[in-house]
Amino acid sequence: MAESDNNDPMTETMVAAVKETLRHGDSEDGDQQPEITLDSRLDMDLGLDSLSRAELLVNAERRFGVQLPEELLSEADTPRDILDAVARQRGEQPTSDRDRGSSEGLEDTEADRERFEVPDFETLQEALQWHNREHPGRTYLHWVKSYDEIRPLTYGDLHKGALRVANGLFQHDLQQRDTVALMLPTGHDYFYGFFGALYGNAIPVPMYPPMRMSQLEEHLRRQASILNNARAKVMITVPEVCRLSSLIKGLVPGLEHVVTPDELWAKPMDRPVSGPETDDIAFLQYTSGSTGTPKGVELRHANLFANMGAGNEVLKVDQDDVFVSWLPLYHDMGLIGTCLSSLWYGLHLVIMSPLLFLTKPRYWLWAIHQFGGTLSPSPNFGYELCLNRLEDEDLEGLDLSSWRVAFNGAEAVSPDTVERFTGRFESLGFRPEAMAPVYGLAENCVALTLPEEPRKPVIDTIDRDRFQEQGEARPVDADQSGALRMVSCGKPIPHHRIRIVDERGEELPERQEGSLQFTGPSATRGYHRSPEKTEELFDGEWLNTGDRGYIADGELYLSGRNKDLIVRGGRNIYPGEIEETVGALDQIRSGCVAAFAAGMGEREGEKLVVVAETRETDETVHDRLKQEIARITRDSLGIDVDEVVIAKPHTVPKTSSGKLRRNDCRLRYERGELERKEVPVWRQLARLARSSWPQQIRRMGVQAGRWLYAGWAWTALGLVSLPVVVLVNLLPRLSWRWQLCHGGARLLGLLTGTGLHIEGQQRLRELPESCVIVANHSSYTDALVMTALMPVPVHFVAKAELNRFAVLRRFLRLMGVHTIDRSSEQSSVRGSRKVAEQARGQRLVYFAEGSFDAAPGLRPFHMGAFMTAALLDEPVIPVAIIGSREKMPADRWNPRPGPIEVIVGEAIDPEGDDWSSATRLRDTTRRRLLDMTGEPDRLR
Incomplete structure (x- = not known):
């Protein structure tokens, strides 16, 4: 590996930080690392994904004694970009206490919060209007940007800002029940835009902003499919995306305006536009698209309040509760489960951006500590990130005793993660019964099953062979070799039901695996402008989740997705178990492994393929990893893999919420396009322009x-x-x-x-x-x-x-x-x-x-x-x-x-x-x- 030619101490320190990042979790043999210079590209040359880039920023912070902005996670393309940011910070005094997780500056300005009785609302806008009338100066949320910058937002300010945005939308030709796309990061502007659309009697459509320019084309094309399905007329987004408005409009014929929040900031209306009823669509929640194209779930106000009300019957929340969340606001758990439920109940909400959490996961835990957070959610990987990224010095003085419900959902819950997180943080006040594995889906707003009462997570140990061959979840001793462990996600929330059915749609008894269905007042009536998908969703009064699992003692245990299930020799094989086992290997990037069936193999059934990412480039190492993966899946899981593909970072496609897109991975594999060549941004823009020019010409003609x-x-x-x-x-x-x-x-x-x-x-x-x-x-x-x-x-x-x-x-x-x-x-x-x-x-x-x-x-x-x-x-x-x-x-x-x-x-x-x-x-x-x-x- 070549050193940087520059012997400047800051350059050497930066290169050392990159080396440390590359070594973490990978080969200890430094000779296998790529050449590092200040102009090496973090994606293509160094193979750093979002989590690794976050680790690099942490290493740089510690080495230079500065605090870097979380925007670098998406904006930095080379080590030089990070070093430039360090140089801009050198005029400030180093804050080592902050790096240990100091909570200085996180102050709750609402220590004495008046209690009140919340009436029954019929719409989200009615809820905000009520809070504005009753206590406009009360803080709805605190937005944690950094330890030095915490921005409160009162109900009154949110109400006024929403009225300004609503008027701005009308000045951009908004009609009632038009759809308004929100492609905004976490912050006050997102809430102004969301409620501004509601105040204008429009339908918000949450979307995720682009993370990296290297994936710009794929991102815009994927979002264009959502915008076209939603028939969005206006999109509110960041200035960087606005600069590409002509390209976006070329892909989305019905999109009239692409504007920033500042461009919508108009004179406030006197009051919101009335009209929506409880049975009207509140907003469109698009699915992650892990098994196909994202679908727009129509969520009505009545669905949302039914879901939040049912959840509250179990959780028993009150106005002493504090919700702390880093989840993205385009995700149902982040938007509905935290922000909208906090609005309804009048809870104190604390939010931070996902980028801030990825770069500095200690912020999440220290926000819980400082604000007395009682409720806080995360997918399983968030708990894993805290386990793997935080050092003991980061946690010195941390107190998690206020945390009474730690929701773990949105992806498969690992029993190992649950046990390790509880074990490590119990000494810091985290109670084992606070860990709450849950299950939900956008088609039911968010929550479907919850633990009925505080308890330690329930882990069911079952016979692996019986389960895979016959679908029977027969309990065995916890210490039995080769047993399969499943985590309970609780029971259905009140007024909702679940059942397990076979391929004919007939209900199965307890401890028999099959397809999961549900029904209840939170259930959507269908997908937006997609009658075929809506028809597939329904089985009479029941809705198909697409997930598999079994019920034991009334509690739900999930085993995987129907579309991802692989059948080999009469056995059901679950990709998630293979991926978790392979991802635990040294030199394999955890969370970046995909298992799927492709074509017809030489043996029974389809060909079982495992794609695993690594930063290693040596072919000898690749051959050894292939052999090790084949051995460990056979010895640990009893599964023979037909082909193992060792790929470079960013090969396995994922959704905006981090879920594997196994079907896309399979299609790329079958087309021979698995490892796509990195395309320069200018070429991506050129291809977008070439494909959108006919629509742009038509649009120019209409405008003329x-x-x-x-x-x-x-x-x-x-x-x-x-x-x-x-x-x-x-x-x-x-x-x-x-x-x-x-x-x-x-x-x-x-x-x-x-x-x-x-x-x-x-x-x-x-x-x-x-x-x-x-x-x-x-x-x-x-x-x-x-x-x-x-x-x-x-x-x-x-x-x-x-x-x-x-x-x-x-x-x-x-x-x-x-x-x-x-x-x-x-x-x-x-x-x-x-x-x-x-x-x-x-x-x-x-x-x-x-x-x-x-x-x-x-x-x-x-x-x-x-x-x-x-x-x-x-x-x-x-x-x-x-x-x-x-x-x-x-x-x-x-x-x-x-x-x-x-x-x-x-x-x-x-x-x-x-x-x-x-x-x-x-x-x-x-x-x-x-x-x-x-x-x-x-x-x-």
């Missing part, structure tokens, strides 16, 4: 068409309005002036291709000589629509601010427009009385909302129109305008093609001339317009 239409619309407005304004100033009669404007508005609609469809035209012909016409208001085009609509002269009632413009003031006066000061309810009422005195015998037109914004829904009504109608004893004619918001949205000056529909309602007569009569008239008119427009009520 829109701008041409907008230009023509404004030109047509100028051509029509100029002679109209001139002639209005010359014509002596109001009726003539009105007919001129009416005809001009009709001509403008004709020139711009705006079809005006009118329902209730007969009511227009029979308009009383004296009445009050009330219309909804959502666009600047509404005045033109009403002018084109009315065949007889009417008098608009407008806000007094329009009189500030001299030319407009004269035009309004000539057209008989009345102006009212609406700065307060009192001035509006006084103005209405003045109008009532002047306008008897006139047809008055009011836009009762007074103003508009980009959000859908009827805003609060001003009282002027209804007070005038009550004082004059004149009927109110409700008029619904539909389509004008789409024609020209608020804050946008580019009109779009499309028709406008108008519905003229039946007259509503006042019941008196006092304030209460006017109020009843307003409420009746509002209900009519809500029904006629189909708009949500923004008073709710």
Whole structure:
């Protein structure tokens, strides 16, 4: 191995850190290590995956006495990048105490948290609104970025931020029930985006951001399939992804906007858009895709609350509990199991990014220590990472006695990991009964089985041969050689049921292995826009999980996935057991082994293949590893492997949550593409551009068409309005002036291709000589629509601010427009009385909302129109305008093609001339317009 040519002490220290990382868990023979320079690529040249890169950052921190940002895990491509980050930190005092896990700076600002009773919510947005009303200053979560930077987020701040994002989404053409993709890392912006979409009555779609540029093309293509299935119209993401927006839009035809949270940060709406009910879709949770293409699980608000409520019946959480989580927010356990359940119950939530955990796993345990964490989840590998990565000095002074439930789920639970973690951390206050192996899946929101009460994990020891050959889980002595150990995942949560069935769908007795099915109020109704997959999911009232296992004493024991099961000579072989056994070998990368059946072998059944990653490059070592893998699987498991493939790092494909994609691995093996050549980023981008250019050209054509239409619309407005304004100033009669404007508005609609469809035209012909016409208001085009609509002269009632413009003031006066000061309810009422005195015998037109914004829904009504109608004893004619918001949205000056529909309602007569009569008239008119427009009520 060649040393770096640079003898600078910092360079030598950096190279030594790389050497230490390469030696850890691999060959002790340094001659087998690759050549190391400051410009060696961490992926291609050194073979470092995410966990190894995290270890390198830890080694560098300890050697240089600095604390490096977790962003380096994904941003650093070479040792030089890490060394540059060290140099930027050299001006700070080394913090060795922090490296030992010092908790300085982790302070809970809510030591005395008031208790409250949480009502029964029907939607997630209702839950946040309630917390905002009751205790806006209460902290919902603490975001741990580092020991020096911990950012709180109150319910009030989250509510206000969500209203800002919701308004920003509407300014980017969001329609109700559109889908909004969230490709954001852990942080406040994620929560603003998620609840902003909900506040806009849209459907959030959590997605994971790219981890490494070396896998950019595969990542974007995989995410494009999700975006296309979800039909996402807007994607909120980081600036780095926004720079690739043209490529992404080329892959996703329906995606209109790719924006950052800052670009959505608009003036807050007054209140969320109402409309969603408990049975509406809350968000789409896409599966990890470990056995195929990710599927969008439709989760309704009712499903979520049923799952959280059932889980609480077992866990008995209260507001003294503190949830600590590093899990990604695009994962069901991270989002639903921690964040949303904390919101519902009003728990204190502490979050950190997965990158921070991978680089510094001590942060997780020290956050539990400092904040008094009582609930905290992790997949099995997270507990393994703490066992393998943390030294005793990292744990000095650590107290885990507050931790009452340590959820272990989302992947296979290893009995060895459970025992070793409990054994090591018991002296630091961790109670064995806190370890809780669980089982859940996105199709049931998250949780399906939990231990019924605190206890030590239950491990079932069964006869291996009987289980593999006959599917019977017959108990044997724990010390019996070759026995198979299975971990209990508990019993079904209340109001839910599970069962085990055979290939014919018939239920099997206890201790007989088969396919796992479930049913209950948390269960999804299906996959989004995938009727075939939905049909496969259901077996009558039962849902297929795709997992295998058995039930003993009412408790669930999992054995693997149906699609991964390998049948050899009448025996069931489970890839997970092979992978765990092979991954424990020296020089084999743990968690980077895949076992699968491919094609037809020379013996019975299919060919059994094991792919194992290693950093070793010597062919002699590869041959020895192949022999050792064949020997250990035969001796320990009684399984003969047909072929062993020793591969370089990053060969075995994985999902975003770290699960093996065995089927993809099999397909690559069969196509001879297992070890793919590393492709430069520029070439990946070029291939993406080449495949997306037809769609980009079509999109450019559509955009050009829109701008041409907008230009023509404004030109047509100028051509029509100029002679109209001139002639209005010359014509002596109001009726003539009105007919001129009416005809001009009709001509403008004709020139711009705006079809005006009118329902209730007969009511227009029979308009009383004296009445009050009330219309909804959502666009600047509404005045033109009403002018084109009315065949007889009417008098608009407008806000007094329009009189500030001299030319407009004269035009309004000539057209008989009345102006009212609406700065307060009192001035509006006084103005209405003045109008009532002047306008008897006139047809008055009011836009009762007074103003508009980009959000859908009827805003609060001003009282002027209804007070005038009550004082004059004149009927109110409700008029619904539909389509004008789409024609020209608020804050946008580019009109779009499309028709406008108008519905003229039946007259509503006042019941008196006092304030209460006017109020009843307003409420009746509002209900009519809500029904006629189909708009949500923004008073709710």
